[in-house]
Amino acid sequence: MSYPPRRRSRGFRQAASLVAEPIRHAAEGRGFAVARLLTHWPDIAGPDIAARARPVKIAHSRGGFGATLTLLTTGAAAPLVEMQLPQIRERVNACYGYNAISRIIVTQTAPTGFAEGRPQFDHAPAAPPVDDPKTRDAAQAMTADIADPALQAAMTRLAMLKLSREGRTNRKATK
Incomplete structure (x- = not known):
């Protein structure tokens, strides 16, 4: 018995219907049975909580009732x-329609995670050159043959830093 070929839909479809299935699979992989918790988090938790935390995963216990929701937040928030956990739990359970979440864990880390996040290291500002007339004259003598005035000024500053650093090193060695 052969079935007639399935008719393909014609015309335009809503964009939400095109991505609904991949989003559902990705959300279920992280434990979210209802993807609405991810996609409408600011509406569910409220704008003040959504600005400070976001849901990361839901873990279900083996034989117990209720799941554990993990929220990601920064250390300062x-x-x-933590003070608003009872309200968050009520709002999330209202999204599910029953007491799906029994516990909430707050994880403090950078919002980008370990792989993407890089610590910010600010370099210490360079020590200003010692405004010694002898050092300045020696640096200007070294850079006198440079024609470009911007380059000459930069090289003079570099020479002053180098000469003043050598002077500090020599003073430490003689003490």
């Missing part, structure tokens, strides 16, 4: 999120 963690105490504020």
Whole structure:
């Protein structure tokens, strides 16, 4: 018995219907049975909580009832999120329609995670050159043959830094 070929839909489809299935699979992989918790987090948790925390995963216990929701927040906002955990739990359970979440864990880290995040290291500002007339004259003598005035000024500053650093090193060695 052969079935007639399935008719393909013609015309335009809503964009949401095109991405609904991949989003559902990705959300279920992280434990989210209802993807609405991810996609409408600011509406569910409220704008103040959504600005400070976001849901990361839901873990279900083996034989117990209720799941554990893990929220990601920065270290500074963690105490504020901790104070609002009962309200967050009520709002999330209202999204599910029953007491799906029994516990919430707050994780404090950078919002980008370990792989993407890089610590910010600010370099210490360079020590200003010692404004010694002898050092300045020696640096200007070294850079006198440079024709470009901007380059000459930069090289003079570099020479002053180098000469003043050598002077400090020699003073330490003689003490």
